[in-house]
Amino acid sequence: MTFFLGAVSLMFGSIVGSFLNVCIYRFPREESIVLPGSHCPHCQKMLSWYDNIPFLSYIFLKGKCRYCHQRISFRYFLVELLTALFFLTLFLKFGLGWELIIYLFFISSLIIATFTDFDHLIIPDVVTYPTLILGLILSTVYPSMQRSIFHWSTISASSKEGFLSSLVGALLGGLFLYAIGIFGEMAINLFGKKELKKEVSNKGGVMGGGDIKLLAMIGAFLGWQLVALTIFLSALSGSIAGIILKFKKGESYIPYGPYLALGAVISLLEGEKLINWYLHRIGG
Numbered sequence: 236m237t238f239f240l241g242a243v244s245l246m247f248g249s250i251v252g253s254f255l256n257v258c259i260y261r262f263p264r265e266e267s268i269v270l271p272g273s274h275c276p277h278c279q280k281m282l283s284w285y286d287n288i289p290f291l292s293y294i295f296l297k298g299k300c301r302y303c304h305q306r307i308s309f310r311y312f313l314v315e316l317l318t319a320l321f322f323l324t325l326f327l328k329f330g331l332g333w334e335l336i337i338y339l340f341f342i343s344s345l346i347i348a349t350f351t352d353f354d355h356l357i358i359p360d361v362v363t364y365p366t367l368i369l370g371l372i373l374s375t376v377y378p379s380m381q382r383s384i385f386h387w388s389t390i391s392a393s394s395k396e397g398f399l400s401s402l403v404g405a406l407l408g409g410l411f412l413y414a415i416g417i418f419g420e421m422a423i424n425l426f427g428k429k430e431l432k433k434e435v436s437n438k439g440g441v442m443g444g445g446d447i448k449l450l451a452m453i454g455a456f457l458g459w460q461l462v463a464l465t466i467f468l469s470a471l472s473g474s475i476a477g478i479i480l481k482f483k484k485g486e487s488y489i490p491y492g493p494y495l496a497l498g499a500v501i502s503l504l505e506g507e508k509l510i511n512w513y514l515h516r517i518g519g
């Protein structure tokens with residue numbers, strides 16, 4: 236049965252991934268995700284159902300449009316693959332139940348935020364605001380999703396405790412990045428080179444508003460302990476990526492949303508183990 240349900244998770248994830256590709260393409264352009272139907276981004280030709288089969292259509296068409304033969308971004312295949320793998324991973328971790336449904340939605344929102352930030356250096360409000368509000372509501376209805384208030388145990392908690400943990404997580408995440416943005420801009424204005432000041436000014440600041448909202452959204456779902464871990468993991472991975480890009484391409488500015496999403500995924504899946512390991516190490 237587990238094998239069958241795992242296969243269904245993969246299949247369902249790939250289908251959802253196909254829909255997420257639509258969101259990733261259309262949200263930044265403020266286009267409807269319903270109409271018109273799927274079409275080639277180059278020639279605008281409407282696609283048939285057999286051109287939209289996850290994985291298979293991309294492979295059989297060799298990554299090109301059937302009609303104009305222009306190359307289709309590998310991102311479409313990658314999003315379908317990542318979504319399918321995440322859906323399977325979440326099923327294996329949480330099993331069937333309300334937690335699985337909640338975290339499937341959460342992961343899907345992170346995937347949209349990640350790839351819109353990669354492509355356009357923006358994280359649409361239509362992703363962060365509704366998901367943040369939903370996180371607060373779900374934490375009230377299902378307080379057990381706020382694992383930090385249980386101290387990693389099965390002790391039950393009230394709706395009020397669940398809401399407060401979600402609210403503190405959202406505020407901690409949002410206010411932390413907001414403060415980083417302010418102090419970062421002050422430091423660059425005082426000590427930064429002229430080229431760096433210009434680059435930061437053109438990008439709208441050290442820390443984008445979308446990043447702040449995204450981390451608040453993450454905090455609403457994960458609570459204050461795991462959002463703190465998310466901040467650490469995103470800073471670590473983002474710093475490594477930034478150093479590599481600086482040496483290879485000379486770029487000083489990178490989209491931070493993908494690293495926040497990466498930190499959130501690791502925190503969701505392995506946060507309990509990482510925090511317990513850390514507490515054990517410092518406790519001797």
